[in-house]
Amino acid sequence: MAAAKAEADKAAAAAAKESTVSSATTVIDTTKKSGEKKEEKKEEKKEEKVVDNSIAEFYPEVELFLSLLVLVWKMDTRQLPAAQVIADALLARLETFNRRTLDSLSAKVFFYYSRVYELLGSFETIRPKLFALYRTAALRHNNEGQVPLLNLLLRNYLAYNLYDQASKLVSNVEFNEAHAASNEIARHYYYQGRIMSVDPEKYSQAYEYLQQALRKAPSQGARGFRVTVLKLSVIVQLLMGDVPERSTFRQMGLITPLTPYMQLTQAVRFGDLVAFQSCVHDHHATFLKDKTLTLIQRLRNNVIKTGLRKINLSYSRISLKDIAQKLLLDSEEDAEFIVAKAIKEKIIDATIHHEEKYVTSNETIDVYSTKEPQEQFHLRTDFFLKIHRDAMKAMRYIPEAGRKKDDEDMKQKLKDEEDLAAALAEEDDFDDFY
Numbered sequence: 551m552a553a554a555k556a557e558a559d560k561a562a563a564a565a566a567k568e569s570t571v572s573s574a575t576t577v578i579d580t581t582k583k584s585g586e587k588k589e590e591k592k593e594e595k596k597e598e599k600v601v602d603n604s605i606a607e608f609y610p611e612v613e614l615f616l617s618l619l620v621l622v623w624k625m626d627t628r629q630l631p632a633a634q635v636i637a638d639a640l641l642a643r644l645e646t647f648n649r650r651t652l653d654s655l656s657a658k659v660f661f662y663y664s665r666v667y668e669l670l671g672s673f674e675t676i677r678p679k680l681f682a683l684y685r686t687a688a689l690r691h692n693n694e695g696q697v698p699l700l701n702l703l704l705r706n707y708l709a710y711n712l713y714d715q716a717s718k719l720v721s722n723v724e725f726n727e728a729h730a731a732s733n734e735i736a737r738h739y740y741y742q743g744r745i746m747s748v749d750p751e752k753y754s755q756a757y758e759y760l761q762q763a764l765r766k767a768p769s770q771g772a773r774g775f776r777v778t779v780l781k782l783s784v785i786v787q788l789l790m791g792d793v794p795e796r797s798t799f800r801q802m803g804l805i806t807p808l809t810p811y812m813q814l815t816q817a818v819r820f821g822d823l824v825a826f827q828s829c830v831h832d833h834h835a836t837f838l839k840d841k842t843l844t845l846i847q848r849l850r851n852n853v854i855k856t857g858l859r860k861i862n863l864s865y866s867r868i869s870l871k872d873i874a875q876k877l878l879l880d881s882e883e884d885a886e887f888i889v890a891k892a893i894k895e896k897i898i899d900a901t902i903h904h905e906e907k908y909v910t911s912n913e914t915i916d917v918y919s920t921k922e923p924q925e926q927f928h929l930r931t932d933f934f935l936k937i938h939r940d941a942m943k944a945m946r947y948i949p950e951a952g953r954k955k956d957d958e959d960m961k962q963k964l965k966d967e968e969d970l971a972a973a974l975a976e977e978d979d980f981d982d983f984y
Contacts, residue, residue, distance in 0.1 A: 610647055614640065614655050621662055630670055637663045645686075653694040656687075660695060664702045668709070677706050693729035700725060701734055704741040711841075713748050720745060736766035740779055747782060747845060753790045760786065777807045778840070784811045785845045788852060793819050810836050818849055821857030823878045826850065854879075854888060855897050862898040862911050869908045882907060 617640045624633035641663050644656055660683060667676045680703050687695040700723060707716035725738055743759035746752040760783040767776055784794050799805065799812040810833035817826035830837070830846060837843040857877050861868060874885040889909055892898045899912040 610649065611651055611655060614644060614652065614659065617643070618655065618658055618662065621666075625662065625666065625669070630666065633666050634670060637666045648690055650692075653692050656692060656695045657698045660698050660702060664706070668705075673706055673709055677703070680706065693726055697726065697730040697734045697738075701737045701741065704738070704745075708741060708744060713745055716741070716745050732766050733768075733772075736763045736775070739763035739766060740775075740782075743779075743786070744782060747786050747789075750789070750848075753786055757783065757786045757790065773803055777804055780804065780808060781811055781840055781842060782845075784808075784815060785842050785849070788815060788818050788849055789845065791852065814846065814849070818853050818856060821853055821855075821860050823850075823853050823857060826853045827878075855892060858889065858892050859898055862900055862909075865911065866913075867908055867910045871907070873909065 617636065621633055621636045621640060624630075624636060637659075640659055644652065644659050660680075664673070664676065664680065667673050680699060684696060684699040684703065686692075687699060700719075703719060704716050707713070707719065720742065727735055730738070739759045740763040743756045743763060746756035746759065749756075760779055763779050764776065764783070767779070780798065784798065787794050794815055799808045799815075801808075810829065813829045813833075814826070817823075817829055826849070830843075834843070837846055854877055858873070861873060861876060870882040870885045870889070873879070873889065874882050877885065877888070879885050879888070886902065886904070886907075889898075889900065889902055893900055893902070901910050901912060903910065
């Protein structure tokens with residue numbers, strides 16, 4: 551009995567030991583699992599933080615830039631309806647922000663938004679929207695956005711030949727060149743020249759604006775813009791009574807598109823009305839596409855004046871009937887009216903004999919007895935005075951960096967002079983001591 555009792559005690563002790571070991575292992579397993587769960591939760595929280603940080607770093611500038619790339623791609627692939635939807639959504643998204651970091655991107659958004667509607671043929675419908683955008687840009691001091699919006703409004707008006715409204719807009723709105731890129735300045739000068747080319751009293755101003763547009767245009771590239779400006783510049787120059795240089799039509803890559811205008815220039819230069827009418831008839835579609843046909847039709851009077859001047863130099867006496875035949879006029883009365891007008895405008899120096907119906911040319915003995923030298927001297931004086939004014943304006947204000955450098959140099963110079971004066975004073979004291 552004693553042995554059985556001892557064996558039972560041993561079994562109970564062994565069972566108790568196993569239970570404590572199993573409980574200990576269970577506790578260890580539960581702690582391990584809880585620790586693993588805590589680590590998993592920490593990792594999940596870290597992943598959530600990473601995701602949140604990536605979303606927070608997705609700035610509006612990046613969003614608008616990527617959307618703009620998609621819009622340009624749609625336009626390049628001629629998916630214009632889809633591009634219109636993207637442009638509307640992009641502009642609506644842009645209007646929700648007022649950040650100065652978006653000013654440069656807003657200029658691009660405005661340009662491509664307008665371009666999409668122009669390609670779709672509904673350019674006129676967004677004119678009120680462009681005005682609203684310009685007003686908002688002015689209130690928010692978005693200088694980089696105001697410049698392209700002004701050019702887009704001018705382009706919108708000129709696309710529908712609304713020259714009067716475009717002229718009023720230019721006269722009432724200031725164009726800030728300080729915040730404009732060179733391409734926007736070139737476009738603005740071209741629009742200015744095109745507006746002023748309609749007014750016969752502003753041909754010289756229009757020509758100056760067109761020349762400035764050519765100077766601001768990039769020397770490499772922008773071939774279409776240079777061709778467009780040169781075409782209008784040639785017409786305005788002919789309307790002024792000047793003849794463009796031959797080198798204008800011989801520029802690399804511009805010979806073919808400027809060939810009709812070179813033929814037109816030759817006809818005006820020689821006063822050949824037949825060649826002029828033939829050129830207008832042959833290239834009527836080209837002139838109509840370039841929107842220069844109305845100005846070219848004004849050149850007919852210049853051709854007649856040039857031909858009349860050549861007749862005046864060639865003949866000392868000629869009948870009105872012969873003048874009408876040479877200038878392809880309808881009747882002698884038209885020839886008499888044109889000759890009288892040319893004499894009044896001092897294009898020719900002649901006398902009309904109404905009863906005999908002929909014209910006699912007056913010989914110019916001394917050119918210095920006329921106003922021609924005075925007019926030429928006046929033009930050259932104005933040219934040099936303008937150069938002098940521009941030079942003085944450029945030298946008037948010293949740049950800030952140069953001004954600081956000059957101040958530092960002046961301070962150093964004064965300091966050197968003071969040191970030199972002190973050294974000389976010490977030498978005088980030393981001589982007096984001895």
